[in-house]
Amino acid sequence: MALTSNHEGKVALITGAARGQGRSHAVRLAEEGADIIAVDLCAQIGSVAYPMATPDDLAQTAKEVEALDRRIVTRQADVRDMAALQAAVDEGIAELGAVDIVLANAGIAPQLTSDPDPDHEQAFRDVVEVNLFGVRNTVHAAVPSMIDKGQGGAIVLTSSTQGLTGRGGDGSGGMDGYAAAKHGVVGLMRTYANWLAEHKIRVNTVHPTGVQTPMIENDEMTAYMEANPGISAALENLMPVESVEAVDISNAIAWLVSDHARFVTGVTLPVDAGFTVK
Amino acid sequence: MEGKVALVTGAARGQGRSHAVRLAEEGADVIAVDRCGQIGTVPYPMATPDDLAETVRQVEAADRRIVAAQADVRDGAAMKQVVDDGVARLGRLDVVVANAGVTSYARAEDLSDEMWDDVVGTCLSGVFRTARAAIPHLKADGGAMVLISSTEGLTANQHMAHYTAAKHGVVGLTKVLALELAPHRIRVTSVHPTSVDTGMIHNEATYELFRPDLAPGEISRDDVAGPFQGLNALPVPWMDPVDTTEAVAWLVSDAARYVTGIQLPVDAGATTT
Numbered sequence: 001m002a003l004t005s006n007h008e009g010k011v012a013l014i015t016g017a018a019r020g021q022g023r024s025h026a027v028r029l030a031e032e033g034a035d036i037i038a039v040d041l042c043a044q045i046g047s048v049a050y051p052m053a054t055p056d057d058l059a060q061t062a063k064e065v066e067a068l069d070r071r072i073v074t075r076q077a078d079v080r081d082m083a084a085l086q087a088a089v090d091e092g093i094a095e096l097g098a099v100d101i102v103l104a105n106a107g108i109a110p111q112l113t114s115d116p117d118p119d120h121e122q123a124f125r126d127v128v129e130v131n132l133f134g135v136r137n138t139v140h141a142a143v144p145s146m147i148d149k150g151q152g153g154a155i156v157l158t159s160s161t162q163g164l165t166g167r168g169g170d171g172s173g174g175m176d177g178y179a180a181a182k183h184g185v186v187g188l189m190r191t192y193a194n195w196l197a198e199h200k201i202r203v204n205t206v207h208p209t210g211v212q213t214p215m216i217e218n219d220e221m222t223a224y225m226e227a228n229p230g231i232s233a234a235l236e237n238l239m240p241v242e243s244v245e246a247v248d249i250s251n252a253i254a255w256l257v258s259d260h261a262r263f264v265t266g267v268t269l270p271v272d273a274g275f276t277v278k
Numbered sequence: 279m280e281g282k283v284a285l286v287t288g289a290a291r292g293q294g295r296s297h298a299v300r301l302a303e304e305g306a307d308v309i310a311v312d313r314c315g316q317i318g319t320v321p322y323p324m325a326t327p328d329d330l331a332e333t334v335r336q337v338e339a340a341d342r343r344i345v346a347a348q349a350d351v352r353d354g355a356a357m358k359q360v361v362d363d364g365v366a367r368l369g370r371l372d373v374v375v376a377n378a379g380v381t382s383y384a385r386a387e388d389l390s391d392e393m394w395d396d397v398v399g400t401c402l403s404g405v406f407r408t409a410r411a412a413i414p415h416l417k418a419d420g421g422a423m424v425l426i427s428s429t430e431g432l433t434a435n436q437h438m439a440h441y442t443a444a445k446h447g448v449v450g451l452t453k454v455l456a457l458e459l460a461p462h463r464i465r466v467t468s469v470h471p472t473s474v475d476t477g478m479i480h481n482e483a484t485y486e487l488f489r490p491d492l493a494p495g496e497i498s499r500d501d502v503a504g505p506f507q508g509l510n511a512l513p514v515p516w517m518d519p520v521d522t523t524e525a526v527a528w529l530v531s532d533a534a535r536y537v538t539g540i541q542l543p544v545d546a547g548a549t550t551t
Contacts, residue, residue, distance in 0.1 A: 193550045197511035202547075209536075238460045244536045251533040260524040263472070263517045266550025270540050277456050277539025 005258040008033035011096045012257075013089060013142050015039045015079050015134070016106030018053035020213030021158065023061045024246035025103050028254050030070040034101065037092030038062065039085065041106070042076045045130070047123040047174065049113035050218040071096055079106045079134030082141070089141040098149040101257045104138040104185075105158045107131045109215055111174030114223035120173025127177035132184040139192060143201070152200030154257040155192065158249075159185040159205040161275045164268065168234040186268055193266035202265035204256050209272035210235065210243035238274025280305035283368045284530075285361060287311045287351050287408050288378030290325035292476035293426070295333045296519035297375045297526050302342040304527065306373065309364030310334065310346040311357070311408075313378070317400070319393040320380045322481035343368060351378045351404030354411070361411040371415035373530045374423040376405040381478065383487045386439040394440045401444035406451060409466075413459065420463030422530040425452050426522070427468045429509075432541065432549045437487060445470075449541055456539035465538035467529050472545035473506050473516040511547025 012029045016022035017038035026036045042055045058074050065072040073095050075088035093099060108130045110123040135157050146153045161167070163182035169175055186205055193203040210216050225232040237243075252271045255261055270276050284301040288294035289310035298308045314327045330346050337344040345367050347360040365371050379401045382393050405425050412423065430438055431445035448468055455466040473479050485497040488505040506515035525544045528534055543549050 190550055193547055194511060197547050198513060200512065202512070238457065239463075239465075239536060239538060240461070241536065248536050252537070255528050255533065260528065261544075263512060263514065263521050263546040264525070264542075264544055265512060265547040266545075267543050269537075269542065271534075271537055272540075273536040274456055274460055274538040277453050 005032050005254060005260065007101070010034045010100040011037065011098065012101035012103065013037045013039070013092065013099050013138070014103045014105060015138050017061050018042055018057035019061070020215060021208070021211055021246045021249050022103070022105045023064070024250045025105060025253055026061050026072070027064050027068070028247070028250040029101065029257070030065040030068045030072070032254065033070070035071040035096045036065050036073070037089060037096060037099070038072055038074045039077050039079070039088050039106070041078050045108060045126055047110040047119060047126045048108050049110070049115060049220040050215065052108070079137055080129045082137045085137050086141045093145050098145040099142040100146065100149070100151065100153045102139060102142045102153070102155040103158070103253060104135040104155070106134055106138070107158065109174070109178060111170070111172055111178050112216065112221045112224050113174065114220055114227065118172065118174065122173070124173035124177035127174060128181045131178065131181035135185055135188055139188070143196070146201055147199050153202070155201060155203045156253050156256050157185050157189050157203070157205045159207050159268070161207050161209050161270065161272050163205065163207055164270065164276050168231045170228065170231055189268070190266060197265060202261070204265060204267045204269060206249060206252050206256070207268060207270040207272055207276070208244065208249050209237055209275040211249060212243050212245050216243065237272065238278045241273050244271065244273060282306045282372035283309065283365070283370050284373035284375065285309040285311070285364065285371060285408070285412055286375045286377060287404070289333050289346070290314055290329035291333070292478065293471070293474055293519045293522050294377040295336070296523045297377060298333055299336045299340065300523045300527055301373065302337040302340040302344070305342070307343040307368045308337050308345070309361065309368065310337070310344055311349050311351070311360055311378070313350045314348045317380055317396050319382050319390065319396045321382050321483035322477060324380070351408055352399040354407045357407045357411040361415065365415045370418065371412060372419065372421040374408065374412045374416070374421070375426065375526055376408040376423070377426045378404055378408070379426065381438065381441045383437045383483060385437055389440055397440040398444045401441060402447040402451070405448055409451070409455060416459070416464050417462045423455065423464060423466045424526050424529050425466070425468045427470050427541070429470050429472050429543065429545045429548045431468065431470050432543065452541070453539055460538060465534070467537060467539065468541050469522060469525050469529070470541060470543040470545055470549065471517065471522045472510055472548040474522060475516045475518055479506070479516065509548050510545070511550055514546050517544070517546065
């Protein structure tokens with residue numbers, strides 16, 4: 001029996017799509033035939049120390065998808081704002097058709113700061129709002145169109161090794177919130193997997209270790225790790241690699257959303273160089 | 279998989295044959311091991327030499343080489359010999375799929391020593407002996423090992439204490455091997471299938487377990503579809519062997535080059551809590 005990775009005629013909603021893992025996923029699914037609804041805030045959030053994505057980044061994603069002869073609808077929208085996100089998704093659906101694939105990828109990491117006196121409460125609120133509320137909003141913005149279409153589908157929520165362990169915990173608002181939100185994403189995945197099974201919509205999480213993207217490859221991260229050598233050691237992988245590439249996460253997601261994994265649902269899939277088994 | 283060699287146990291039929299043929303189609307030569315004979319307490323017909331010959335035929339039809347051997351995974355000396363011999367003939371070893379498994383059914387208090395030993399011996403000790411025989415060869419150039427566990431390796435069902443204990447044991451073995459072998463660039467993962475449409479579930483003993491309300495000997499495939507579907511979240515009673523194979527093929531590929539130590543359910547949501 002031939003099971004395929006052909007997403008010809010399908011539509012994928014991807015948040016955090018302006019750069020990093022989100023862009024990598026968009027390009028990968030476009031290579032496999034999908035049209036893309038790409039959402040990104042394209043603006044800074046106060047508690048986040050490293051530079052977030054820009055409108056130019058989102059335009060670059062559009063350029064790379066269009067170069068593959070696929071259609072893409074880009075929208076600047078905040079996953080924390082359900083009305084704005086719903087409007088963005090609805091406009092994408094109006095242009096491209098109902099959603100088949102959802103990748104809730106948008107996330108921030110306010111723990112990565114060299115600020116010796118950050119606003120812990122604000123950092124906690126911001127990361128939970130983006131990394132947990134934002135994931136819920138993303139799924140709910142797209143699922144009605146998936147159910148209406150009646151063709152099943154696949155949803156992948158991007159969690160983290162911090163969704164399965166608390167290694168590197170430091171009591172900061174940003175780290176507390178990051179670990180809590182990423183663990184919370186697993187809870188969302190499980191309840192959605194049960195909710196949506198009857199509609200043949202599969203829901204899984206991926207749990208990357210550090211990925212070579214602007215979220216961790218920045219001066220703030222370097223300063224944070226130098227200031228916290230204990231945490232730096234705690235965050236080492238089992239396999240002898242410092243970090244993995246965005247394409248490694250895209251490979252896992254491309255498999256999960258394909259027919260190759262047609263009976264895979266409710267799964268927490270680490271792509272973590274052995275981090276969680278250490 | 280071009281230029282690589284894969285060892286598959288339980289390769290005479292079912293999921294094992296599916297793995298062997300798929301890896302061959304992707305370019306691997308295959309060392310195929312199967313007991314090809316009955317084990318006393320197993321209540322369904324096990325594979326035969328003819329089954330293993332059919333696997334050989336299908337791998338050769340994919341234009342790949344295959345070394346097929348009848349051996350019992352419970353026999354450490356025999357496993358070492360067939361793996362060493364297969365590697366000597368095919369030149370190397372890159373991939374291991376420890377798939378051989380058997381089951382029987384009884385409540386714990388009614389499990390005989392023989393039933394316990396046959397299932398734990400095959401499903402856990404056999405996986406260990408397969409891995410142990412393969413490790414020295416994998417160390418030469420790194421590789422990937424997939425140990426086939428089960429949804430019963432993550433959750434529990436009644437009447438299967440021996441199988442459940444063994445399949446949980448495979449998870450522990452997976453994690454230790456991942457730790458020990460990471461420095462040698464050998465990845466080790468486990469796969470956890472729900473019910474698969476093979477002779478291991480489509481037999482009278484299994485049917486009687488699932489439909490104790492019906493007359494033994496008169497239970498059909500349709501009669502058990504409902505109870506089997508009740509185990510899964512997705513509305514399907516069982517999967518095809520290819521669905522486990524898809525996960526195995528992904529895990530042993532370069533696409534999963536940083537995936538190690540993990541448990542991957544392929545289970546239609548059966549273990550989703």
